[in-house]
Amino acid sequence: MLHEVGVVIGKFYPLHKGHQYLIKTAKKKVNNLYIIICGKYDENPKLETREILIKKIYNDPKITVCCIIDIDYDPDDSKLWARLTKETILCCPNIVFTSENYGNEYARQLGCIHELVDINRINVPICGTSIRHNPYKYWDFLDKGIAEFYTTRFVFVGAESTGKTTMTTKLAKELNLALVPEYGREYCENNNMLSKKWCVSDFDYIANKQNEIENITAGYNKIIICDTDSCTTGVWYERYLNAKKNYKNTYEPYKKIYFFSDMNNTELIDDGTRTDSNDEIRLWMHNKILEKINKSGNKVIMLSGTYEERYNKAKVIVNEHINYINKKTHSEIIEINEIININETSKLFNCKEYIVILIFCVITIIFSFLNVTPGENLSFINLNDNITWEKIIFLLSGIVSFTGVLSVIFASKESKYTFIFGIINCITFGLYSFAYSYAGNFQLFIMYFLPLQFYGLYEWKNNNDNNTQIKKIQNKSTYVAFTYLCFILGIIFYFEIPGFNKFITNTDYPYETNILPRILDSGNTSISIIAQWLLINKYYECWILWIIVNIFQIIMFSGINGYISVNIIIMIGIYQLNAFYGLYLWKNKLVD
Numbered sequence: 001m002l003h004e005v006g007v008v009i010g011k012f013y014p015l016h017k018g019h020q021y022l023i024k025t026a027k028k029k030v031n032n033l034y035i036i037i038c039g040k041y042d043e044n045p046k047l048e049t050r051e052i053l054i055k056k057i058y059n060d061p062k063i064t065v066c067c068i069i070d071i072d073y074d075p076d077d078s079k080l081w082a083r084l085t086k087e088t089i090l091c092c093p094n095i096v097f098t099s100e101n102y103g104n105e106y107a108r109q110l111g112c113i114h115e116l117v118d119i120n121r122i123n124v125p126i127c128g129t130s131i132r133h134n135p136y137k138y139w140d141f142l143d144k145g146i147a148e149f150y151t152t153r154f155v156f157v158g159a160e161s162t163g164k165t166t167m168t169t170k171l172a173k174e175l176n177l178a179l180v181p182e183y184g185r186e187y188c189e190n191n192n193m194l195s196k197k198w199c200v201s202d203f204d205y206i207a208n209k210q211n212e213i214e215n216i217t218a219g220y221n222k223i224i225i226c227d228t229d230s231c232t233t234g235v236w237y238e239r240y241l242n243a244k245k246n247y248k249n250t251y252e253p254y255k256k257i258y259f260f261s262d263m264n265n266t267e268l269i270d271d272g273t274r275t276d277s278n279d280e281i282r283l284w285m286h287n288k289i290l291e292k293i294n295k296s297g298n299k300v301i302m303l304s305g306t307y308e309e310r311y312n313k314a315k316v317i318v319n320e321h322i323n324y325i326n327k328k329t330h331s332e333i334i335e336i337n338e339i340i341n342i343n344e345t346s347k348l349f350n351c352k353e354y355i356v357i358l359i360f361c362v363i364t365i366i367f368s369f370l371n372v373t374p375g376e377n378l379s380f381i382n383l384n385d386n387i388t389w390e391k392i393i394f395l396l397s398g399i400v401s402f403t404g405v406l407s408v409i410f411a412s413k414e415s416k417y418t419f420i421f422g423i424i425n426c427i428t429f430g431l432y433s434f435a436y437s438y439a440g441n442f443q444l445f446i447m448y449f450l451p452l453q454f455y456g457l458y459e460w461k462n463n464n465d466n467n468t469q470i471k472k473i474q475n476k477s478t479y480v481a482f483t484y485l486c487f488i489l490g491i492i493f494y495f496e497i498p499g500f501n502k503f504i505t506n507t508d509y510p511y512e513t514n515i516l517p518r519i520l521d522s523g524n525t526s527i528s529i530i531a532q533w534l535l536i537n538k539y540y541e542c543w544i545l546w547i548i549v550n551i552f553q554i555i556m557f558s559g560i561n562g563y564i565s566v567n568i569i570i571m572i573g574i575y576q577l578n579a580f581y582g583l584y585l586w587k588n589k590l591v592d
Contacts, residue, residue: 003094003113006030007085009106010098012037014045014149015054016131016141018099018124022117026097027062029115034089035065040072045149049251057145064089076585078102082109101470135254136222136328144219150254151218152325154318155226157293158261159285163307167261168227171315175322178217180226183210184233198240207233207247215249222325223318229256231296235288239281248296256298259314260290264304357406400428401571408546408578411535419457426450439501439509440493440521441556444528456536470586471539482530489526497522517556524552543583550576 006026012019012035027033035054039047047067055065068084086092095113096106099121107114118124126141135142135150142150156164165182172179184206188194193202207230217224230247237245263286293300301317303310403425410418430445473479497518498509511517528549534542553572 003030004032005089005091005093005095006033007036007089007093007096007110008033008098009036009038009081009085009096011039011043011128012050012054013039013043013128014050014131015057015143015146016124016126016128016138017143018118018121018126018141020143021124022097022099023058023063025115025117026095027060029097030095031062033063034093035063036068036085036088037065038068038070040070045251045254049149052251053146053149057143076102078105078109081106085110134328136325139222139329144216147220148215148218148253149251151221152223152321153214153218153226153229153253153256154223154259154314154321155229155256156259156261156314157228157232157289158303159263159282159289161282162261162263162266163310164261165227167307167311167314168225170311171318172225174315175225175318177318177322178221178224180210180214180217180224182227183213184228184236200237200241203233203237203241203245203247206230211247211249218253222329223322225318231292232289235285235292238288239285246292252297256296257317258293258296258298258300259303260293260300261303261310262286265306400425400432404429404571405574405578408575408582411578411582416457416460419453419460422453422456423450426453439504440497440525441553442504443497443500444525448525448529449532452532452536456532459536471537473539473541486526486530489529490523493522493525494518497525520552520556524549524556527552538586540583540586543579543586546579547576547583550579 006029008019008023008026010019023033023035035058037047037050037054039050041047045053047069051065051067058065066088068088073080073084093110093112095115096103096110097115097117098106099117099119101119103114103116121127124141126138131138131141135147139147139150156168158164165185168179171177187202187206187209191202210228210230210233214224214226214229230249234245234247237243237247263282290300301314303313305313403421407418407421407425410416410421426445426449430442430450433439433441433445473482498512501507501509509518511521527545531542531545531549534545550572554569554576557569557572
């Protein structure tokens with residue numbers, strides 16, 4: 001029995017074959033399916049572009065495509081999204097289909113059934129983030145109707161007899177690229193327009209057909225060569241009908257590059273379709289076309305000189321782009337712009353969270369310069385005294401604290417940025433622990449955590465941040481095994497850390513006979529290693545271990561060795577709050 005109304009909701013940023021698998025599954029089980037696209041104004045492809053492309057793909061009476069403009073709504077507020085859904089489709093669905101952990105609560109708020117589809121991306125292992133970062137590498141995961149958006153379109157324009165057709169034909173053949181011919185020429189010849197009077201419907205048909213051929217060709221190729229486009233059709237419209245009309249594609253493609261061939265060093269040649277042309281008209285066409293493409297917002301490259309010079313310049317530029325795309329297609333390297341994307345990072349926090357982070361940053365800077373040694377008056381560190389490397393490390397405690405807090409906040413939000421800030425934190429906190437004589441903590445952060453940050457970054461990038469299901473340890477025996485492992489590692493580190501300290505400092509371990517700091521140092525190291533592994537593999541129990549680790553570290557840096565670091569204690573205190581919050585979030589994301 002089919003459900004009456006079903007919903008598939010997402011950013012579809014962009015639509016890929018994973019989404020299409022979800023939509024195909026949903027369509028089989030409902031009479032009427034709503035595809036709800038959520039998006040913000042600053043995204044590329046834009047929300048309206050995604051709507052146009054998806055409607056073109058799903059031109060089906062059973063499917064309705066609609067949009068919700070996301071004005072910084074809380075992505076975790078399922079009650080809000082349920083209300084927005086009802087307001088958008090003007091009814092309450094019977095079933096929702098998702099591939100995300102939020103689906104259970106979202107469906108509960110809607111009062112309907114939830115069907116979870118391929119949450120582990122087994123059938124289609126892809127996500128929108130990867131495609132946005134490198135559409136060429138993941139081209140095969142795109143429907144042709146979406147791939148056309150990402151195609152680079154080299155469009156050759158200019159007045160008559162500037163060598164465009166000859167150049168594009170030769171270029172496409174030599175570089176083995178798809179060519180989009182000038183449809184207006186074909187239309188003119190097929191309809192004997194030299195002996196007829198042009199009308200509005202002629203130009204409308206030519207412009208639409210030019211766009212259609214261009215878009216279809218783009219869907220099958222990463223680069224195409226175009227002998228003109230519909231923008232130029234508007235100039236021909238003005239020439240023959242003495243009126244203005246702007247023709248353009250139904251959406252703005254990802255990348256269109258114009259090659260404008262000027263009139264210098266060219267002569268008007270009558271090829272049978274230019275009986276009414278002259279140099280004055282050519283100059284008018286030259287100026288009008290240049291004006292239009294400059295207003296389009298696309299890159300314009302001027303071609304001048306002899307035909308050979310024009311052709312060679314265009315060939316070099318197109319060839320460089322071919323090499324670039326080939327490199328991106330086969331790239332296995334994590335590029336910096338794929339690691340740090342400011343636009344995506346900004347979407348993880350709302351305005352209030354940014355204010356809290358800013359206030360915390362100011363506090364950490366202030367406490368970096370405060371001396372809070374037990375038994376001494378509170379005072380700012382005197383920078384006029386002899387500067388030792390330990391004092392410099394203490395001054396860096398603000399960086400330790402700030403990057404550490406950002407790292408754990410990103411971890412609770414399942415973002416790979418946890419590892420970016422984790423790398424900075426591991427280096428600074430490791431050195432800071434060394435200055436505090438906690439050789440175990442130094443060893444933990446520099447020798448264990450630092451390499452794990454790179455491993456975690458690789459794993460979470462490949463698993464596309466929050467696309468991997470939050471897991472739970474399934475049986476009691478695994479819990480017991482992890483507990484034994486913690487104890488065994490703790491005993492090993494209890495005896496290993498003093499030797500490691502002696503090796504790197506050539507001095508005795510300061511807590512050789514002080515049992516409590518020594519137990520805390522070794523226990524903290526063993527539990528942290530297990531917790532980090534569980535975090536990378538997205539087991540929600542990692543947060544339980546982090547809560548224990550934070551208790552250990554608060555004691556370690558609260559004066560039992562004669563020094564108090566307020567910044568570090570504040571940092572660990574926030575770690576602790578975030579650990580409870582992370583435990584709450586991840587536990588709720590477990591699939592029933």
